[in-house]
Amino acid sequence: MGTALLAFKDLTRPLDDEGRRLVVSGKIEPGEVLFVRGPSGAGKSTLLKILGRILTASGGEAWLRGCSWKDIPAPQWRLKVQYVSQKPVVFDGTVEDNLLMPFRFRLLKHKPSPPREQIKEYLEELQLPATLLDQPAKTLSGGETARMALIRSLLLEPEVLLLDEPTASLDENNRQHLNTLLQYWVVEKPRGIVMVSHNEQDLQAFPKRNSLFIG
Numbered sequence: 001m002g003t004a005l006l007a008f009k010d011l012t013r014p015l016d017d018e019g020r021r022l023v024v025s026g027k028i029e030p031g032e033v034l035f036v037r038g039p040s041g042a043g044k045s046t047l048l049k050i051l052g053r054i055l056t057a058s059g060g061e062a063w064l065r066g067c068s069w070k071d072i073p074a075p076q077w078r079l080k081v082q083y084v085s086q087k088p089v090v091f092d093g094t095v096e097d098n099l100l101m102p103f104r105f106r107l108l109k110h111k112p113s114p115p116r117e118q119i120k121e122y123l124e125e126l127q128l129p130a131t132l133l134d135q136p137a138k139t140l141s142g143g144e145t146a147r148m149a150l151i152r153s154l155l156l157e158p159e160v161l162l163l164d165e166p167t168a169s170l171d172e173n174n175r176q177h178l179n180t181l182l183q184y185w186v187v188e189k190p191r192g193i194v195m196v197s198h199n200e201q202d203l204q205a206f207p208k209r210n211s212l213f214i215g
């Protein structure tokens with residue numbers, strides 16, 4: 001599939017019992033943001049979950065840097081292509097416990113935990129105080145939880161982020177800070193982002209972008 005960072009072709013999944021189906025193809029080049037747009041219920045979240053291999057497709061195929069997902073076990077794929085849910089999983093314990101949770105899993109035993117400085121940098125860039133690290137994660141607001149979940153994924157250093165309405169619970173100011181962070185992140189390596197967003201400002205924040213309409 002050429003030089004695309006992520007490509008997917010004819011990904012298919014039934015959306016209901018009445019024959020409504022998601023069938024979608026697309027790709028992202030390195031450094032690019034692909035915006036997924038469409039009406040509520042069109043299957044935008046479903047597409048992200050398929051790309052993140054949280055849900056399986058009944059047909060179609062996806063490639064990461066030309067390598068088919070058939071040749072990459074799902075746990076490995078999920079580390080490289082990180083799905084950040086609109087309703088993130090929050091574990092008991094502090095925010096710091098939550099951020100470091102993935103590093104306790106068997107798959108990541110070889111990977112050292114990120115330095116505290118790195119975590120604090122992300123917190124600062126997203127306008128969160130460092131004192132939040134010691135706060136029970138379940139006491140966070142919706143907007144704080146969304147940013148914690150994004151940081152948790154960033155710390156895993158994926159190649160592609162799948163972001164489901166990441167700015168929906170943020171005010172104008174925090175939205176801008178989040179987009180600024182992602183702007184740098186996506187071109188730094190370069191990496192890629194697939195983002196569901198209804199916000200025109202989110203689109204305008206990324207010069208190298210494409211849109212995919214579904215539904």
Ligand SMILES: Nc1ncnc2c1ncn2[C@@H]1O[C@H](COP(=O)(O)OP(=O)(O)O)[C@@H](O)[C@H]1O
Pocket residue numbers: 015016038039040041042043044045046047
């Ligand atoms: N777990 C599920 N069981 C049954 N139907 C589902 C499930 N998850 C999503 N759907 C249905 O699939 C369709 C697409 O959902 P979704 O991908 O969340 O849409 P969007 O994110 O575009 O609003 C909707 O009609 C929704 O009701």
Ligand SMILES: [Mg+2]
Pocket residue numbers: 044045046164
């Ligand atoms: Mg959705």
